[in-house]
Amino acid sequence: MSYKIKFKGPESLSGKEFTYCPGCHHGIVHRLVAEVIDELGIREKTLMVAPVGCSVFAYEFFDVDGTVAPHGRAPAVATGMKRAMPENVVFTYQGDGDLAAIGTAEILHAANRGEKITTIFINNAIYGMTGGQMAPTTLLGMKTTTSPYGRSAENEGYPLHMAELLSNLPGVAYLARTKVNKPQDVLKTKKMIKKAFLAQIEGKGFGMVEVLSTCPTNWGIPPVEANKWLEENMVPEYPLGVYVDKVGDEK
Amino acid sequence: MAEKVMVKGTEAIGEAAIRAGCRLYFGYPITPQSELTEYMSRRMPQVDGVFLQAESEVAAVNMLYGAASTGHRVMTSTSSPGYSLMQEGVSYIAGAELPVVFVNVVRGGPGLGDIQPAQSDYFQATKGGGHGDYRLVVYGPESLQEAVELTAKAFDVADKYRNPALILADGMLGQMMEPVEFPEFRDLSTLPDHSSWAMQGAKGREPHKITSFDINEYVLEQMNLRYQEKYKKIIENEQMWEEYKTDDADIIIVAYGTMGRIAKTIVNMAREKGVKAGLFRPITLWPYPYEALAKLADQAKLFFTVEMSMGQMVEDVKLAVNGKKTVEFYGRTGGVVPTPNEVLAKLMELI
Amino acid sequence: MEYKNKVEIDQERCKGCGLCIDACPTGTLGFSEGFNAKGYHPAAVVNPEKCIGCGFCYQMCPDVCITVSTLEKAKA
Ligand SMILES: Cc1ncc(C[n+]2csc(CCOP(=O)(O)OP(=O)(O)O)c2C)c(N)n1
Ligand code: SF4
Ligand code: SF4
Ligand code: SF4
Ligand SMILES: [Mg+2]
Numbered sequence: 011m012s013y014k015i016k017f018k019g020p021e022s023l024s025g026k027e028f029t030y031c032p033g034c035h036h037g038i039v040h041r042l043v044a045e046v047i048d049e050l051g052i053r054e055k056t057l058m059v060a061p062v063g064c065s066v067f068a069y070e071f072f073d074v075d076g077t078v079a080p081h082g083r084a085p086a087v088a089t090g091m092k093r094a095m096p097e098n099v100v101f102t103y104q105g106d107g108d109l110a111a112i113g114t115a116e117i118l119h120a121a122n123r124g125e126k127i128t129t130i131f132i133n134n135a136i137y138g139m140t141g142g143q144m145a146p147t148t149l150l151g152m153k154t155t156t157s158p159y160g161r162s163a164e165n166e167g168y169p170l171h172m173a174e175l176l177s178n179l180p181g182v183a184y185l186a187r188t189k190v191n192k193p194q195d196v197l198k199t200k201k202m203i204k205k206a207f208l209a210q211i212e213g214k215g216f217g218m219v220e221v222l223s224t225c226p227t228n229w230g231i232p233p234v235e236a237n238k239w240l241e242e243n244m245v246p247e248y249p250l251g252v253y254v255d256k257v258g259d260e261k
Numbered sequence: 262m263a264e265k266v267m268v269k270g271t272e273a274i275g276e277a278a279i280r281a282g283c284r285l286y287f288g289y290p291i292t293p294q295s296e297l298t299e300y301m302s303r304r305m306p307q308v309d310g311v312f313l314q315a316e317s318e319v320a321a322v323n324m325l326y327g328a329a330s331t332g333h334r335v336m337t338s339t340s341s342p343g344y345s346l347m348q349e350g351v352s353y354i355a356g357a358e359l360p361v362v363f364v365n366v367v368r369g370g371p372g373l374g375d376i377q378p379a380q381s382d383y384f385q386a387t388k389g390g391g392h393g394d395y396r397l398v399v400y401g402p403e404s405l406q407e408a409v410e411l412t413a414k415a416f417d418v419a420d421k422y423r424n425p426a427l428i429l430a431d432g433m434l435g436q437m438m439e440p441v442e443f444p445e446f447r448d449l450s451t452l453p454d455h456s457s458w459a460m461q462g463a464k465g466r467e468p469h470k471i472t473s474f475d476i477n478e479y480v481l482e483q484m485n486l487r488y489q490e491k492y493k494k495i496i497e498n499e500q501m502w503e504e505y506k507t508d509d510a511d512i513i514i515v516a517y518g519t520m521g522r523i524a525k526t527i528v529n530m531a532r533e534k535g536v537k538a539g540l541f542r543p544i545t546l547w548p549y550p551y552e553a554l555a556k557l558a559d560q561a562k563l564f565f566t567v568e569m570s571m572g573q574m575v576e577d578v579k580l581a582v583n584g585k586k587t588v589e590f591y592g593r594t595g596g597v598v599p600t601p602n603e604v605l606a607k608l609m610e611l612i
Numbered sequence: 613m614e615y616k617n618k619v620e621i622d623q624e625r626c627k628g629c630g631l632c633i634d635a636c637p638t639g640t641l642g643f644s645e646g647f648n649a650k651g652y653h654p655a656a657v658v659n660p661e662k663c664i665g666c667g668f669c670y671q672m673c674p675d676v677c678i679t680v681s682t683l684e685k686a687k688a
Contacts (some may be wrong), residue, residue, distance in 0.1 A: 013618055013681035017670035023467075028675055033629030037674030054464035059327070069470055075460035077330050077471040080353050083323035086315070090327025093311045093459065094285055098331075098462055116323070119316040184304070193635050193668035213644065226629075233629040 020044035022053045024073045029064075033233020035223035036065050036132060036237040042200045043103070043130055046070060046087065046207055056099045057091050059084040064103035064138040082113025084148045085120035088127040099210060101128040107137045110170050114146075117118060117176070124181025124215035130207045131218055134225040142228030146170040149247055154228075169247055173220045177253035183215030184208070185254040189222040189245065191237035205257045214256050222248055265440035271297035273441050274338070274364055275304060275427065277412035282447040283334040283362070284310035287324035289343060291319055292376040293432035294366035297338040297372040311543045313488040322350030330471045332350035332459030334416055334452065338364035339375060340432075343380050346388075347353055351425065352391030356473025358488070360419035362412070363397070364428045366435040369596030375494040377596025378432035378519060383573035386429045387547040394485050394556075396492050398499060399428040405439040411544070413444060418499060422455040422491055429546060430567065432521040433598060492548075501544035503555050506532070510539025511562045512612065515554065515578050517543050519598070520569050526601045527567075531608060538608070546574070554581040561586055563611065568592040614683065617665030621655050622677040628652030632669035632678060638662040641669060 022044035048051050053074055056060055060068040062081035069076030079087040084102035092100045109117050109131050120127065137143040138247045141155040147169050151160040173187040188216040189195050199221060206217030222244045224236035231239050265461045268276065275297050278286075286301040298314070305312035310327075315321035321337050328335045330464050339347065344365040354361050367382045369375040386399045398418050402408035408430060415426040460469050503521075506528055507513060508560075516524040519540035531538035541557060564582055566575040566589070575590045582588050593599045593608045617639060621632075626648060633641045642658035651652050655677070657663075663680075670678045 011614075011683050011685055014684045015663055015679060015681045017667040017678065018681040019676040019679070023676060027625060030674065032627035032674075033631055034674055037676065038672065041674075041676050054460040057331075057462065059461050066474075070470065072469055073463065075463050075469045077327075077357070077460060078474065079326070080349050083319065083326075083350070086320040086323035087327035087330075088322075089313070090285070090287065090324035091331055092327075092331070093313060093324070093334075094328040094333045095461065116320055119320065123325060140280040193666075193671040196671040233631055234634045237631070237634070247308055 020048045022047040022073050024071055026070055028071060029067050031227040033224065033226045033236065034064070035134070035190050035221065038196060039130060039221050039223070040068065040071055041134060042196065042203050043101070045200060046204045047074070049204065050207060050211070052099045052211070055097065056101065057095065059088045059091070059100065059102040061104040061108040063101070063108050065103055065105060065132065068103050068140070077222045082108050083116055084108065084110070085113065085116040085125070085127065085129065089120055089123070089125050090128050092125060096126070099207065101130065101207070103130045104132065106131070106135065106145045107140065110172050111148045117172070121176045121216045122179045122181045124183070126210045126213060127216060128210050129218040130203065131220040132223045133220055133248065134223040136225050138225045138228055138230050149243060171248065173253050176218065181215050182218070182254045183256040184217035186252045187220040187222070187229070187248060187250050189240060189250060191224070191240050204253070205255065208257045213255065263441045267438055268405065268410065268438050268441050269296060270405050270430070270435040271338070272300045273409050274412050274430070276299040276443060277409040278362065278416070278444050279304055279308055279310070279326050280444055280450045281334065281413040281416040282449055283336045283416065284308065285328045285333055285335040286311065287313050287315050287321045287328070287335070288337045288339065289315050289321050291340045291343045293368060293435045294338045294340045294364065297364065318346040319350070320326070322347035322354070325361045326350055326354055326357070326359060329361045329462045330357070332455030332461065332582070334360070334420070336362045336364070338366065340366045340368050341370050344382065344385070348391035349368040351397070352393050352395060353473045354425050355395035355397065356393060357471050358423040359425065359471070360423055360426045362415045362419055362427060362428070364430060367429060367431045369594070375434065375596045376432065378598060379569050379594065379596050380431060380518060380520060381570035381573065381594055382429070383546065383568070383570060386427055395488060398424060398495060398546055398548070399429055400426070401429045401518040401544060401546050402434065403439045403518055403542065405434070405437065408434060409441055409443060422495055424491065424495070429474070429518065431519050471541065472566070496548040499545060500548050500550045500553070502550040503542040503544060505540040505542065507539035507541060507557060510537050511560065512536060512538040513541050513557050513561045513564050514538055514567060514610065515541045515564055515574070516567045517546060517574060520567055523599070523601060524567055525606070527604050530601055530605050534609070536608070536612065545579065549577045551577070551581040554578065555583065558582050558585040565608055565611065566590045567599060569598060570594050615661050615663065616683050617663040618659055618681045619663050619669060619680045621657065623654035623656070624648050625675055625677045627656035627675055628654055629674065630655070631672040631674065635668040635672040637666065637668060638664055646649060
């Protein structure tokens with residue numbers, strides 16, 4: 011009798027310790043992306059574009075060629091890469107400030123062009139890196155360091171639903187919104203991430219997975235409770251599910 | 262030798278880029294360079310290249326960043342407001358040490374300005390533009406033939422130093438028709454090999470990481486010092502200028518680009534009046550040929566800088582002359598091109 | 613003592629977030645009393661016999677600290 015490993019960190023992570031706060035979902039999603047890269051056998055041809063945000067170091071955490079785009083511009087950087095290297099697999103990893111505020115134009119146009127890239131979108135309803143300011147995805151009434159009285163619709167408008175917005179674009183081949191606050195969701199999310207990569211690999215178009223995520227530090231809620239807060243507050247605002255799937259099921 | 266063909270300025274630069282091995286172009290329309298973007302949209306598919314009209318100059322410059330990180334020759338062209346919009350990306354590209362060729366067909370400014378030729382983006386081109394301690398190699402061609410040659414050179418220099426380069430043209434150059442002799446098509450297999458650093462997939466090697474940052478200030482300082490070492494080499498090796506009738510000149514007109522070309526006429530008009538004028542025409546605006554210009558300070562009585570701006574390069578002329586002789590200035594701005602007669606009149610006033 | 617399932621935690625990498633402990637359906641995991649070099653109370657295997665090898669702890673760990681293995685008959 012001997013022990014056989016059932017669950018172990020993926021090869022496509024570099025092994026460097028993550029710089030994220032305790033309990034931050036960025037780490038879970040990193041691991042899922044790396045597992046998918048392992049399973050698809052694409053590590054040696056994957057090019058990663060990290061954003062500006064807490065995941066600015068993501069390019070260090072993956073064992074693939076990587077760079078950091080200017081804040082919000084990862085989809086444009088990825089477009090340039092993919093057009094230069096169509097045989098490679100290119101993905102961006104972006105926060106909600108990065109993708110849904112400063113980089114709204116770039117993500118929309120990359121998706122609309124059906125750019126054959128994959129985007130992992132971490133929606134934690136806040137600007138993590140800069141200390142908890144309001145994001146376009148911040149919930150109504152939610153207090154942040156720049157909405158100290160709570161976000162109001164009159165002054166700041168409404169939480170921006172990127173998945174719904176992009177789902178209308180014909181260039182999108184796979185699009186889903188998910189969460190990783192429970193083990194079952196983590197497994198579901200991995201399948202979605204895989205499909206978002208397959209959308210690119212099979213030449214079908216743009217793929218994106220929006221992951222509702224916690225920011226325990228700037229929410230001011232400890233990790234375990236933050237998982238519950240996400241369930242109770244973010245999920246009702248941001249409906250989960252598959253919005254576009256032109257990939258189909260694995261054979 | 263290839264024969265001369267009549268071409269329009271913007272198209273000459275586009276064709277020169279393609280012949281230099283550029284197969285990726287990302288751009289956004291803006292007068293007076295839209296013809297170059299249009300030309301690339303026609304030509305790139307013919308040479309199996311990529312043309313993509315970006316959603317903005319912000320997107321375009323970042324597409325360049327991405328494509329250049331893979332080690333390919335890439336280019337964009339724009340005009341003043343568009344180049345302003347690109348500055349964050351230019352700074353990232355300089356910091357990440359990516360070879361990219363930019364073309365700024367300068368128009369009147371500030372703000373929306375107008376679409377007439379100008380030289381009022383000199384500070385932006387040569388002294389920064391974006392944030393941080395960085396430099397672009399900047400070329401100021403006076404003719405289409407020179408623009409063609411400098412475009413090819415810009416790609417080579419960008420590759421050699423892993424540094425962005427900029428062709429600073431103006432609407433006059435962009436719109437003129439002139440006979441040009443193009444170089445042969447560069448055999449793509451002879452282009453510099455960037456596989457030692459480029460993002461092409463970590464197959465059988467450690468992953469390549471391309472960034473313009475480090476959160477440790479001492480490491481970032483070291484990165485900056487490394488850039489400075491590179492800039493020093495560029496200063497040593499890459500200065501270009503033209504001297505026209507300076508041998509016996511005691512009046513040195515200093516002008517670049519379109520204005521430099523017009524200044525040759527002014528030199529000859531002055532000489533007809535018995536004034537021994539000559540022209541010093543910087544071709545690289547960075548690195549600026551300070552020493553070559555300084556050498557003329559012993560023989561000259563007066564330096565006279567002429568620009569299509571309210572006086573930007575004149576500061577470099579003063580740096581070069583270093584108080585040894587008087588440096589005078591004449592310029593028109595907002596897209597107005599000084600005529601030889603008005604510049605000559607001003608010169609005659611000065612002496 | 614050898615149990616059917618074995619869960620291992622890289623306690624130096626652990627940030628003590630507790631997500632694994634919360635996710636574990638069997639109460640196998642708990643916090644250790646001591647601190648690691650980063651100053652966190654890392655997760656620890658407190659009831660090794662209870663582990664069913666479900667991997668929930670692995671799925672939830674944001675810092676990739678956990679490895680889960682199962683005892684298998686060695687192949688002949
Ligand atoms: C042009 C520019 N503007 C602003 C910033 C400052 N900045 C850095 S990260 C960030 C927000 C990041 O928030 P998000 O994208 O939600 O990522 P998170 O940290 O929450 O994962 C901002 C505003 C910047 N680096 N560059
Ligand atoms: S600030 Fe928030 S998003 Fe950033 S690492 Fe910490 S918990 Fe994660
Ligand atoms: S594998 Fe399952 S039962 Fe075992 S410690 Fe992890 S979560 Fe608990
Ligand atoms: S989930 Fe990971 S980091 Fe958090 S306490 Fe458990 S082992 Fe430590
Ligand atoms: Mg965020």
